[in-house]
Amino acid sequence: xxxxxxxxxxxxxxxxxxxxxxxxxxxxxxxxxxxxxxxxxxxxxxxxxxxxxxxxxxxxxxxxxxxxxxxxxxxxxxxxxxxxx
Numbered sequence: 001x002x003x004x005x006x007x008x009x010x011x012x013x014x015x016x017x018x019x020x021x022x023x024x025x026x027x028x029x030x031x032x033x034x035x036x037x038x039x040x041x042x043x044x045x046x047x048x049x050x051x052x053x054x055x056x057x058x059x060x061x062x063x064x065x066x067x068x069x070x071x072x073x074x075x076x077x078x079x080x081x082x083x084x085x
Contacts, residue, residue, distance in 0.1 A: 002030060004069050011072040018076060020059070024051050025075050028061045034083055038062060044073060048081055058083075 005026060007015070015022065032047035047061045060078040064071045 003065070005029065005072055006069045007072045008074075011074055014074055014076065020075055020077075021053070024049075024053070024059055025061055025072060028059050028075075029063055029070055029072065032061075033058075048078070048083070051077075 028049035
C-alpha cells in the first residue's frame with residue numbers, strides 16, 4: 001500500500017497559485033524520473049518528472065518521506081532542471 005500524501009499549507013498555496021495539477025504532483029512523488037537529496041541539509045528530497053500535459057516541462061516536488069506519510073513541502077515547474085546523464 002502506498003503512503004498517504006500530506007500537503008503542507010505552503011504547498012497547497014503554491015499549487016493553487018501556480019495552477020499545478022495535484023495528479024502531476026502525485027505522479028512525480030510516487031514515480032519520479034529522477035530524485036536527489038535536497039542540498040539544504042534537511043532530510044528532504046527533490047523529485048523530478050517530465051509533465052507531458054505541460055509541454056514536457058519538468059516538475060520539481062520537494063518532499064519529506066516518513067514511515068507514515070509523504071509530506072509535500074512545495075512544488076514548481078523547474079526551468080533549469082535537467083535529467084542527470
